[in-house]
Amino acid sequence: MAVDTSARTATWTYVDGEWISGNPPLIGPVSHAMWLGSTVFDGARWFDGIAPDLDAHCRRVNRSAANMGMKATVSDEEIERLAWEGVKKFDGKTAIYIKPMYWAEHGQAGSVVAPDPESTRFALCLFEAPMHTAKPHSLTLSPFRRPTPECAMTDAKTGSLYPNSGRMIVEARARGFDNALVRDMNGNVVETASSNVFMVKDGVVSTPAANRTFLAGITRARVIGLLRAAGYEVREVTLSVEDFMDADEIFTSGNYSKVAPVNRLDGRELQEGPVARKALELYMDWARTTRVG
Known part of the structure; x- marks a missing residue:
């Protein structure tokens, strides 16, 4: 897979069973997500060796997928496990944003506007993002x-x-x-x-x-x-x-x-x-x- 390395900060994405650095091109011009907006995501944080409420964020992305008419293809627990696996790819000095996401590749037969749940794809993206806690x-x-x-x-x-x-x-x-x-x-x-x-x-x-x-x-x-x-x-x-x-x-x-x-x-x-x-x-x-x- 050709990879766009233009990510603004250190970035790793898990998709289709492998970790890829940078900004991999995953959505094409005929993907349902590109032109009809069938995307859901969530965001957790890792900093100082901790990831507060990571389990809750993993559960919520799966609820979002179902509410959007897609299929949650990865269990809450597996998303959480993968997130910790991904954290270990960084230097441990800068805070990380943990972003699990789903999108549809195709629309339903006879009604392309609605996402086809069987075409749901999953990715987990982690990237460095400094904290701005307590900044007025x-x-x-x-x-x-x-x-x-x-x-x-x-x-x-x-x-x-x-x-x-x-x-x-x-x-x-x-x-x-x-x-x-x-x-x-x-x-x-x-x-x-x-x-x-x-x-x-x-x-x-x-x-x-x-x-x-x-x-x-x-x-x-x-x-x-x-x-x-x-x-x-x-x-x-x-x-x-x-x-x-x-x-x-x-x-x-x-x-x-x-x-x-x-x-x-x-x-x-x-x-x-x-x-x-x-x-x-x-x-x-x-x-x-x-x-x-």
């Missing part, structure tokens, strides 16, 4: 919205949802912000363009209730559980833009950067707060008890 960032309210389950494949972590996130970020950065605060079609805040979001008011932590319009993340659930176990009141509720503008502190959670404070929301300046610091401390303390592999 700014948000602005996005003019764009998250779709409802009736309008898009919101029950899968699918690549087809991400162009919407991309335009949110492009629009926000054009106005001098790092990311965007995003609403659903009813005008309620649900997340940012690329992470889940929390706010704190009078010591109470709140995060948007999972309503199937956004990805209620694995790291989000972990942070909620850890904060509650530490004695914080954490509410999963419907939240408005006004709630966030009145918050004492705002922070985000996500697999890529774990927990990070928000230092500006539109015209309002914010300080990194004690709850965000505690959430990150709790997460890292928990993560370092999960060392396996």
